[in-house]
Amino acid sequence: MYNNHHGIYTIRGDMCYENKLMANTALPGRPPAESICLTVSDHDRNSTTPKRKRRLRISPVTVANVFIILIVFASLVFLEYGPTPSAKLGFYCKDPTISYPYKGDSISLLLILGGSLVGPLIVIAATELYREKNFNKRWGIEIWNWFRDFTIGMTVNLLLTQVTKVFIGEHRPHFFDTCLPDAAQTCLPGEFITDYKCTNSIYSNYVITDSSRSFPSGHASVSVYTSLFCAIYIHLRLPSHQLRLVIKPFIIVCILLWSVVCCSTRITDYRHHWWDVLAGFILGIACVVYTVITLCKPFEMPLVVSKTHRPSASTTTLLDVKNKDATSVII
Template identity: 40%
Template sequence: MDKVKLFWSKTNRWHRGLFILLLVELRVFPGGQLGFQCNDPALSHPFNGDTISWKWLLATSIFVPLIVMLIVERKYHNEKSSKSKLAVEWFKEYLYGLLVNLLIVQTLKLIVGSPRPHFFDTCSPNEAQTCQESEYVASYTCTKAHWVSQSDKSFPSGHTSLAVHAGVFLAYYLHRRTSMTYKVLVFQVIFVSTAVVCSVSRMTDHRHHWWDVLAGALIAVPVLFYTIRSLCNNFECSSNSSTPDAPISVETKIVNIPLINAKET
């Protein structure tokens, strides 16, 4: 136990978050499993793939915010931020918020174990062949090995949660760091609309139920608040930053002088 505590003390928040996410993805701990009703039409949709794949979602959620923040800081705050230092700092905090979001979503998926709308098509449980009418089956076994770890990951929607996180983050960032013009408003609408389109596509693709999508969006809200207000300091220059975004008053300078002299003596 002491070795575990020592190891944990030498890790940072990134190590801990990624480690816990790895444990969840590998299903080191047993997860939950909700049953199903025989011939349930909500679980009888065919699998038609994803309109927006995980790879595309992650790529846009990671790289688009970085590009946008670098452009904005260079265009609107070039004299105040040295080589877009603030953009990089905020991007790191954004990524950590994204990791927290993903960790919460994946953990809930494991704990709940909710069947997807294409459950019967991709899981093909043995029990579905013998159940009668609307009989409830509490435990089942998938016959398609490729979908064993995915057919029961419906709640909540990870696509929705990450898309809302990225879209609203960028829209609010533009609100805080740019002058409100028609072009800025257009980009804000685009970012939020993209999140909405991604969320709706999860239902039209029959990859999630509507309540999964709603839950994913609701999860993103507190994580966004934590990311923006706590991690990114509401997009204001932090007190530890060396950039002159936050003006220093004369009183502050006067107070600091005797403190420096006291240290020197």
Template identity: 35%
Template sequence: MKGCVRKRTVPYFLNVQLAVDIIIWLAIGIPLLILFLKGYPYQAGFFCDDTSLKYPYKPSTISDVLIFGMAFGITTISLLSVEILNRLEKKTKNKRCLSADTLICLKGFGIFLFGFAIAQLFNEVLKNAVGRLRPNFFDVCRPNFFLIDCSHGYITNYTCTNTEHSGTIMRNSRQSFPSGHAVFSMFTAMYLTLYIQIRLNITYSRILKPTLQAVLMLLSLLCSASRITDHMHHSSDVIAGLILGFIVACAVFYSLGTKYLNNRNEENEDINDDIEENANPTSKEYQIPLKLPHENFTDKRRPPSFSLKQKTLASNPLLV
């Protein structure tokens, strides 16, 4: 069947490529895991009269677990939905089989995972390198201002006295820039927007594609805005996170997605399959038996060519 994944012998260079990709994944994943679990941010200071750090602490509307679950869940549903809609569109044309659609979904999810890891690595590196204090820092840390001489201006020598929060929350209070929720939500929304743009190919609706893309962007902006209302990030942190997620999504998709997820590749595969089948003389579909109608000749002792020539001269007397 056209478009189906056929079994082929794996070339040697593909084995080398797989080994190199595994090494790259480890080079990204190991530092990322270390920074996420054990990374300690830069010890930034503050001004005693900095009103941007005096917001009260409140639980996050969208927790870290929820943002990860939403990102992976929405991505999985979106990829499957796009390929199901494409399959329904092509059902009458019989162009593709289920294995090919499944392979496209796996490729799309694999590229998403790679981009997600890149975005997470950038996020963790910047958070620990900058060490910007969150808007609720004073409430989380509660530095002892009686022991601080605020006349010195920028204070770097201070001790947190609050014991109500865990060490993880205390560490996170120094990791405001950029907003991780903004990075992840915008990366997911932008990646799926590009995936829908290049993969979804339907004719029964002209506004379905832009509607899905608008919903994804709206969810990303709402998730990012919640970080400001929850006093977890400054506005500039959220804007920087949105820009970072946008750049990573575009870079990853246009470097990998346009190569492995483009509909033109499928059309070329279908054309190659047609050429291969038509050029194969042993294909049963194109084997036409040749039979000479000997019973139509009156004189069976004469060869067929002679009878045909005689009939031609009889129908065209000018050729005599």
């Protein structure tokens, strides 16, 4: 069909075999031409539409979140190294529980924090890569989402631990060796001393102040939080049907051993009492439960599509040739 008055030509489209479109072109004043079959996919491929450039927009919520995170991390640094107002703890004269030698840390603060940030990032990236099978945009988005939730929970854990250390605290097992309180030389056994002054000039003020921050164990809370989060993440996100029976449990056990080693060395290094480690253990569990239930989205397993429900290769979408934005029809 064509219109001589407006001088336009039309295309008549009918269904052809093999998902093709039968078209008859007609110019003004001329009879319709012979019918030809056009492949819908060829039409889609040849047609070009201008692509709009996306502008990077930062929402006010994102700015507020970044600002809050910076404030929290600044507060953590100030609580750890700044002159925070904390109560001066007393001690019992000749107390054997705080008379151990100072041996240092088998697992340093830098190692525990670095391992608790880099380790989960590697676990999340490897797991999402195994699920996606390639380095696409969705792979990066999933890594960011999971690591963001992990980092928020870790920040909450560190904040609770550090505030408790500063405002409650407890003498470490090596307190006498680190502080060398002047009143400990003349006091009677069993006497409770509150008025004393540290006389040890070998260690810095930070080490002496830190000798009264034993409760709770920060190494225990951080390592337990990290290990449990990674174990739960791998258990629910890593497909079991594609791995052998031993591989997945072996990975989870190796991750959990990290927390066992961290907690054990805090006691053998005389850096914490056993109840300090237990308190940090409980705090780490509470924070990971809060993170998994409240912050994280549901742990979804990969969608398995049955072969009987897969669309056939010949199925395609028939587009209106005259208007590409028209509603699609599935053949």
